[in-house]
Amino acid sequence: MKTFEEKWTAWLDGQLSGRELAEFEASLPDKAAAEAEKTEATKLRKLLKSEIGVQTLNNAEFFSHQLRERIARESGGASRVSGVRRMESSTRWTVPRLLWTSAASIAVFLACTVLVMRDKSGSEESQYLTQILNARVDPVVSPNATVSIFEVKQDRVTVLWTEGLQTLPADYAAK
């Protein structure tokens, strides 16, 4: 059973017909005033349609996404897991991406460390080797003697190599 207001709205919208229309119009106390009001309402509806229209959204997808997010947050009834998943999907730094980024960072760090350590160990290696500052052979006793310096990496041995020293008899090997 519709109320008078419902029937009135339906009559203004032109949605009453048949017996229902006849009964409603018969119940109107001042049909002329009602018709005038209906005409005004029709004009107003046409004016609103033509002037305002429907505003189109440029970023409808984003708007609806934001709206869904807000609904999900405010509803609070959703399970924690699904909430976490929504949060993950809404951010760029997902757990797998974080893991991969961390692994890549560690790999880069290790590579740099190895390179630096290799350079450093090379310089330290030479730093810790014995150095020959100078060497002299008596030119009178051994006029053709020469000296050279070698480094034996195996045991970090530094060798001062002389050539052309006077050869001595085996007796000189005595203790």
Added chain:
Amino acid sequence: MGRWSALIPIVVLISTATPGLRGAESVWSGLVIAENIAQPKPIPPELTRIEGSLKKFFGYNQFQVIGQSQKTLKTGQEDWLATSKFFGLHVDARGENDLGYVLNLKLYKEKELLLETDAKLSKRSPLVIKGPQVGSGQLLLVLIVE
């Protein structure tokens, strides 16, 4: 106490990792005759550390110590002599730093100076000097910080 005890491993770690001086060290100086012998004797224990390098670099299979000296350095300014019957190696330490000792070395054949050199002897790096040929062998001078 708990907070301080936590520092102990750190201090130990730092002290062991620092390549600086850790008290007095000794330098072994040796006059060595290297030869190729059919039945070579075992290498003297002082040379075990560099046995591979000696054999590979000089090409001999026997190394015998004919004179030696073990000197403990306290000030880094000491001097000493390693002698055999005919040779004398005079070592004059002229200072030290974290890496080793600055040494002046003189090899004498009796009283005749054969060779003189200045070297920075590293604590991690032995020094071998090829001396004159003696008979079928070779005189080597070896200095090792122990």
